[in-house]
Amino acid sequence: MASRVWPNELAEVDIAETCKSFMSPPVSDVDVLQQRRGEMSTRMEMLIMQTQVDFCRALEEVDGGTFKVDRWKRTEGGGGISCVMQDGKVFEKAGVNVSVVSGNLTEEAAKQMRSRGKVLKGRDGKLPFIAMGVSSVIHPKNPHIPTVHFNYRYFEIEEADGSKQWWFGGGTDLTPVYVDQEDAALFHGVLKQACAKHHPRYYPDFKKWCDKYFYVRHRGETRGIGGIFFDDLDSPDQEEVFNFVKSCAQTVVPCYLPIVRKHLNDPFTPEEKDWQQVRRGRYVEFNLVYDRGVKFGLATPGSRIESILMSLPLTARWEYMHEPKKGSKEAAMLEVLRNPREWI
Amino acid sequence: MASRVWPNELAEVDIAETCKSFMSPPVSDVDVLQQRRGEMSTRMEMLIMQTQVDFCRALEEVDGGTFKVDRWKRTEGGGGISCVMQDGKVFEKAGVNVSVVSGNLTEEAAKQMRSRGKVLKGRDGKLPFIAMGVSSVIHPKNPHIPTVHFNYRYFEIEEADGSKQWWFGGGTDLTPVYVDQEDAALFHGVLKQACAKHHPRYYPDFKKWCDKYFYVRHRGETRGIGGIFFDDLDSPDQEEVFNFVKSCAQTVVPCYLPIVRKHLNDPFTPEEKDWQQVRRGRYVEFNLVYDRGVKFGLATPGSRIESILMSLPLTARWEYMHEPKKGSKEAAMLEVLRNPREWI
Numbered sequence: 001m002a003s004r005v006w007p008n009e010l011a012e013v014d015i016a017e018t019c020k021s022f023m024s025p026p027v028s029d030v031d032v033l034q035q036r037r038g039e040m041s042t043r044m045e046m047l048i049m050q051t052q053v054d055f056c057r058a059l060e061e062v063d064g065g066t067f068k069v070d071r072w073k074r075t076e077g078g079g080g081i082s083c084v085m086q087d088g089k090v091f092e093k094a095g096v097n098v099s100v101v102s103g104n105l106t107e108e109a110a111k112q113m114r115s116r117g118k119v120l121k122g123r124d125g126k127l128p129f130i131a132m133g134v135s136s137v138i139h140p141k142n143p144h145i146p147t148v149h150f151n152y153r154y155f156e157i158e159e160a161d162g163s164k165q166w167w168f169g170g171g172t173d174l175t176p177v178y179v180d181q182e183d184a185a186l187f188h189g190v191l192k193q194a195c196a197k198h199h200p201r202y203y204p205d206f207k208k209w210c211d212k213y214f215y216v217r218h219r220g221e222t223r224g225i226g227g228i229f230f231d232d233l234d235s236p237d238q239e240e241v242f243n244f245v246k247s248c249a250q251t252v253v254p255c256y257l258p259i260v261r262k263h264l265n266d267p268f269t270p271e272e273k274d275w276q277q278v279r280r281g282r283y284v285e286f287n288l289v290y291d292r293g294v295k296f297g298l299a300t301p302g303s304r305i306e307s308i309l310m311s312l313p314l315t316a317r318w319e320y321m322h323e324p325k326k327g328s329k330e331a332a333m334l335e336v337l338r339n340p341r342e343w344i
Numbered sequence: 345m346a347s348r349v350w351p352n353e354l355a356e357v358d359i360a361e362t363c364k365s366f367m368s369p370p371v372s373d374v375d376v377l378q379q380r381r382g383e384m385s386t387r388m389e390m391l392i393m394q395t396q397v398d399f400c401r402a403l404e405e406v407d408g409g410t411f412k413v414d415r416w417k418r419t420e421g422g423g424g425i426s427c428v429m430q431d432g433k434v435f436e437k438a439g440v441n442v443s444v445v446s447g448n449l450t451e452e453a454a455k456q457m458r459s460r461g462k463v464l465k466g467r468d469g470k471l472p473f474i475a476m477g478v479s480s481v482i483h484p485k486n487p488h489i490p491t492v493h494f495n496y497r498y499f500e501i502e503e504a505d506g507s508k509q510w511w512f513g514g515g516t517d518l519t520p521v522y523v524d525q526e527d528a529a530l531f532h533g534v535l536k537q538a539c540a541k542h543h544p545r546y547y548p549d550f551k552k553w554c555d556k557y558f559y560v561r562h563r564g565e566t567r568g569i570g571g572i573f574f575d576d577l578d579s580p581d582q583e584e585v586f587n588f589v590k591s592c593a594q595t596v597v598p599c600y601l602p603i604v605r606k607h608l609n610d611p612f613t614p615e616e617k618d619w620q621q622v623r624r625g626r627y628v629e630f631n632l633v634y635d636r637g638v639k640f641g642l643a644t645p646g647s648r649i650e651s652i653l654m655s656l657p658l659t660a661r662w663e664y665m666h667e668p669k670k671g672s673k674e675a676a677m678l679e680v681l682r683n684p685r686e687w688i
Contacts, residue, residue, distance in 0.1 A: 284628060284660075
């Protein structure tokens with residue numbers, strides 16, 4: 001499979017100039033990006049940096065606050081850019097993280113990948129890899145504004161003969177505190193539209209995968225109302241998968257910001273705020289007990305804990321034996337989480 | 345090894361009468377307990393019920409509130425009694441749980457036990473077991489009153505030839521928000537005294553084990569200032585190990601309540617409350633990511649989630665890149681968590 005695709009969307013772009021508009025200079029040197037403008041790793045790094053800045057600017061505009069930008073390096077290779085806004089006017093905690101890491105796969109990581117059906121032939125037992133992605137979790141203050149999460153990532157492994165295995169993964173999902181059919185339809189609708197440009201099965205298949213992945217087994221509930229989730233995507237070809245991921249990444253603003261704006265001034269009661277805090281507790285349970293990325297991150301030497309756990313809410317609550325009243329709005333939300341629904 | 349020990353502390357006791365003073369009738373039928381008063385399972389069940397009521401009453405006295413008592417049954421065998429006080433005057437969330445469960449070991453549980461060096465010969469592949477314990481986590485409101493946790497448990501497995509393998513486990517540990525040398529010395533001193541009655545190595549060995557067990561690896565911090573922790577204890581003989589566990593269980597009130605009373609009216613600032621909430625977040629991280637009991641519970645079919653997650657605080661907080669100021673009381677606490685200390 002070709003890792004060099006040409007012509008591409010960067011062909012006519014002044015990379016150095018474009019990088020100036022990002023939240024920070026990219027992880028890779030701008031010179032290197034310019035030299036390797038045809039390579040998928042460059043194209044993906046530019047895409048995730050662009051996604052980060054587009055999303056951060058849209059959130060800043062609606063909140064009035066500004067993101068704190070941290071650049072960090074990983075001793076073992078690569079680094080990242082973490083953008084966090086905490087205790088804003090609208091957002092309790094908003095994190096948008098880019099990471100571009102490289103090195104040799106640890107034995108554990110290689111084993112995990114083999115268990116996912118990948119045949120990997122290393123040179124002298126070594127498997128050089130590059131992994132990059134943009135990920136974000138936004139926890140708003142108002143319980144009528146849902147939490148959103150997205151992650152788009154690219155993985156490349158060099159085998160003994162110099163050939164490259166690569167795949168993309170990602171998804172966007174929504175975690176409301178209360179059911180709002182209109183919000184859910186808008187959110188899923190935007191995702192479905194992006195999927196439809198690429199394959200008619202993408203939306204239904206990746207919607208189902210999302211419900212399955214974000215399942216809090218010990219509670220018998222999904223984390224939220226889903227969206228799309230996919231992993232190990234490597235066909236029909238690199239160009240087409242990248243274009244699909246690009247379409248998805250371009251939806252993060254239009255699938256979420258209209259919902260934020262709609263509920264910006266919704267009044268709420270202390271009871272509604274409490275229910276939000278209980279749901280935040282469940283969010284923490286999913287992320288610490290089940291989330292693959294978190295588990296992988298916590299077990300990986302040299303990983304940046306603060307960026308991994310950026311996804312946790314500022315505050316959460318665990319009430320013993322909390323059970324919403326029958327017929328309440330809270331019970332309606334639980335009902336949806338226990339029985340995932342089609343929204344469009 | 346004898347599973348029938350006689351005479352014992354129940355020899356002269358009116359079991360039915362004693363049970364009336366407990367938080368609830370015990371999990372096993374009183375008639376069965378009376379018939380089997382010589383057996384270790386009966387003696388341990390009476391001990392954990394007594395520990396539960398002693399601790400609950402002591403907490404109620406200092407708080408002024410009352411525990412909510414839930415009896416629950418497990419379809420697969422056995423059940424439990426969960427006592428919870430939430431949003432009291434002194435305690436934000438206090439849980440004291442007894443469980444007595446029985447059945448056949450699942451294949452996964454048997455595998456886990458074999459990995460701990462146990463040779464288990466089942467009959468027709470079946471290994472009947474009984475497991476029981478008392479466990480408690482107390483999260484006070486005032487950041488100057490530490491969180492305490494204890495757990496004392498007994499495990500019995502019947503092998504093919506009818507013989508029984510058994511062992512005890514347990515421990516008590518303290519998680520303060522601020523360092524208080526006097527509190528730490530009192531807490532560790534009471535535990536050391538209880539240990540010293542049984543073996544001179546118990547306190548130093550189990551103190552070390554505790555620091556090692558309650559380690560939040562991804563943070564490079566222990567959960568709190570430790571105490572004692574032990575597992576798989578089955579020597580020199582059942583009578584002596586039970587007596588040791590009894591000594592430990594009898595310390596839960598004297599090792600904690602004096603500390604609660606001392607700080608009952610300590611004034612605190614919003615900043616101190618915030619730091620408590622950040623520490624609560626770390627408590628959640630330990631419990632959901634590392635704690636064996638929680639992991640085992642969440643993965644076990646038919647387990648009661650609300651009792652397992654009773655240990656989570658009512659509220660917790662995750663601040664991005666939280667780092668206490670140099671020379672502050674918060675930094676002093678972190679320093680202790682990063683470098684476990686001898687307290688006595």
